[in-house]
Amino acid sequence: EPEVTQTPSHQVTQMGQEVILRCVPISNHLYFYWYRQILGQKVEFLVSFYNNEISEKSEIFDDQFSVERPDGSNFTLKIRSTKLEDSAMYFCASSAGLPANTGELFFGEGSRLTVL
């Protein structure tokens, strides 16, 4: 069964460092997303990406964050100058169409980021 894969599963970094989280969405999907979940809190939307550009972003997704689809398979989230409060589980997701139309986001297993 096709699945969304994420690497690394866990990354520990020092405050102020840059991190890149990688995702391989399901191959025929067109919409890609990043969500994050701080421990014990809700799943929060960061950004959606379609047709090689950001289609929507939340207030969380400020200049510290960027996304890129560097090739035909990878989808990356870059966090510059990490802060303690960036510690969270970051989920990549993909969908064949808009959630309202197709009904399902497929989530990866997540990348746990710990900022020390």
Add this chain to the structure above:
Amino acid sequence: QKEVEQNSGPLSVPEGAIASLNCTYSDRGSQSFFWYRQYSGKSPELIMFIYSNGDKEDGRFTAQLNKASQYVSLLIRDSQPSDSATYLCALDTGRRALTFGSGTRLQVQP
């Protein structure tokens, strides 16, 4: 104002009972509603989605939607210990993504 509200729980039910999980939302423009299950430390997985008022059944699960009352629920019949998880209500608010509630933790007692 919170967009999606859920009781955090835990909701504790005995094995074999019906678990009823509820969710209210504030955006009357929401058209699509989703229930996800999340085991501790794992990613959300879709249980079912519903677009129209009324009930939608899938196996042991029934989703109920009442747009006039801005209310969506999930019933789990014949609850099993393996159903113990956090259940996330999510909706499409017209943005190109889903907005999630904080989730209700369900505990099914053997």
